[in-house]
Amino acid sequence: MTVQSKHVRIKGIKDGLVFLLDDKCPFEDLLSELRYKLEHSHQNILTGPIVHVDIKLGNRSVSEEEKEAVLDILKSQGNLLVRSVEALEEPGGKDTDALFMVSGMIRSGQVLHHEGNLLFLGDVNPGGSITCTGDIYILGALRGMAHAGVGGNQESIIAASLLSPTQLRIADVISRPPDEWGTRESSMEFAYLSSGAMQIDKIHNIVKLRQGLNVFKGV
DSSP, rough: OOOOOEEEEEEEEETEEEEEEEESOOHHHHHHHHHHIIIIITTTGSSSSSSEEEEEEEEEEEEEHHHHHHHHHHHHHHEEEEEEEEEEEEETTTTTOOOOEESSSSTTOEEEEEEEEEESSSSOOTEEEEEESSOEEEEEEEEEEEEEEETTOOOOOOOEEEEEOOOOEEEEEEOGGGGSSSSSEEEEEEEETTEEEEEEEEGGGGGGGGGOOOOOOOO
């Protein structure tokens, strides 16, 4: 199979790669070329350590399904960690409450940033950072730094399966060092702001802040 290599450009930057995707070609052609480049002409970037990837879709209006199709191709390559996706939203506006899901591991010196709410499947190691303009949910251990509400959203929260960070930030509020929290069980917790101060609580109490959540009460 021959695929014309003109719709996908891969540019190296200081801390990763930028995928520049043509916004004029048919979307299926774009997916085919992206898949071909990763599987054939650019195998060299698929070996070695984790590589952060920024995706730029130009002026193409994309649905969530189309965006997921691009992400699925990149996620199939084990060492590519998608950091951001830039594209026009489908008419109707962006769902600011939607969760963007990323899996992987954030190691020392690595930073993952997302505009909106993020569900991260994996661990954030000491020296690693995860930042969001909205909420951060980590299905794994948070042992590095997490900053939710970047830009000033004090309603944001940080939740993790294991909450043992080097530092927490929500909006402009920085957490106290972990040893000042006292002895506590650090599993299944979340951090939030109350009267401008950082508070820690168990995840099952998250409904107090997120009253729009569907709650299962049994019979």
